[in-house]
């Protein structure tokens with residue numbers, strides 16, 4: 450009761466993912482043609498010629514005619530989105546088979562196993578800071594791996610084409626939260642993707658989280674993983690996604706002086722802001738305010754002082770009243 | 775009952791307002807402290823319960839505040855709140871001197887209560903401040919926090935919610951201090967309990983003061 454976020458909290462359950470897909474398509478229509486790819490490998494042009502467009506025209510060797518067909522929407526790439534991702538510099542055939550350069554593509558190419566994240570990033574000193582091995586260990590404890598094993602690949606959440614290291618690089622908490630939650634939502638609010646690993650339908654998130662006051666505000670300002678993972682201090686982002694029974698359901702964990710958020714959402718950001726703009730500033734500039742987690746020492750001191758003065762004044766007055774009676 | 779030395783100071787609507795307000799604000803202070811200072815190791819009560827109670831009591835006190843405003847508009851009670859700025863400082867000083875010294879020398883109160891005067895200058899100033907600045911400030915910031923989507927996102931780069939919350943907590947603290955002093959000052963009189971009886975039965979006993 451008395452919750453204000455209920456009305457629009459449905460954005461999580463709504464066909465937002467489907468419409469964002471439509472949005473991509475519109476985006477491609479508007480931007481795809483006008484902007485040329487920035488910083489993308491020139492070798493990719495021949496792939497992107499089809500894989501960024503809605504339609505494809507090819508010479509049909511059987512009918513001997515030019516055929517114009519619709520592209521399979523799942524195989525349309527957002528070029529600009531790709532260009533802003535961590536793998537923007539890669540050639541398509543760095544990961545996909547070089548045989549894809551022939552069209553029509555050989556159907557068996559689909560069976561080729563793609564590299565996993567660790568194939569490239571594992572044991573690489575250049576990426577030591579990211580602790581890929583440790584992430585892998587943590588991930589193997591997670592409910593995702595426990596339930597689905599190896600078929601739950603990194604890419605189920607981390608889209609290789611578009612991935613950005615937001616939680617490390619963004620200075621906007623809201624940005625980090627949005628990016629992170631969209632990863633979860635890409636399956637948890639999208640039945641077709643959800644059923645890649647489950648026979649059930651996606652859970653009704655806004656009902657399940659009905660107990661949470663100001664649901665929408667929470668969803669916009671903290672990540673799902675804040676409550677649904679086990680925080681590991683040495684990792685920037687914890688990857689041990691807990692089964693739902695073990696999710697945190699205790700307001701005070703975040704809404705208190707030693708807020709758990711300091712160890713999770715604000716961890717990396719704190720490291721950055723402490724050196725640059727100071728803690729107070731970073732709290733003030735942050736759009737979200739966590740009840741109880743912010744306590745200004747000076748305000749606390751001043752209020753204790755005022756309280757003591759008031760009580761002392763009253764005590765002295767009481768004593769004087771008794772003596773003079 | 776309305777004998778010579780008794781004044782009917784507190785009409786029914788005022789007593790109803792005051793009763794609801796007093797209880798509501800006690801709940802707000804208790805739950806508010808819990809929300810601001812609870813930790814996983816220490817809490818006065820369940821956080822969720824505190825939030826819900828705080829919301830309910832806050833709405834109740836806000837609606838109740840309308841009784842205070844309209845009650846004063848529609849009855850003559852508002853005349854007790856009229857304040858003249860000229861000479862205010864001097865009147866306040868006289869009252870403070872009375873509370874700090876005169877009272878103990880059995881001097882007469884500088885502003886004795888009468889049909890025309892329900893409050894001494896200190897009461898008047900503090901009631902005006904609390905009822906027309908602090909409480910409405912709390913109501914407005916409180917409603918803002920209840921419907922955060924109404925709050926301006928940024929005020930000169932500073933988070934609007936942050937400002938609202940700090941203002942809300944600070945005003946809440948000031949009202950808590952007011953309450954402590956209010957309770958104490960109300961106990962000053964011939965017999966400490968007299969004023970509390972008055973706010974319940976409506977009659978102020980001039981002899982009892």
Ligand code: HEM
Pocket residue numbers: 783784788792795796797799800851892897901904905909949953956957960969970971972973
């Ligand atoms: C347990 C809580 C409270 C008790 C026992 C209490 C007691 C009293 C008493 C005895 C009076 C009559 C004396 C006088 O007129 O000065 C009074 C009046 C008043 N109280 Fe309280 N009070 C409480 C809480 C509050 C709170 C929380 C507020 C405001 C935030 C408040 C505002 C007022 C005002 C404005 C009057 C004057 C009303 C009028 O006559 O127009 N009181 N209270």
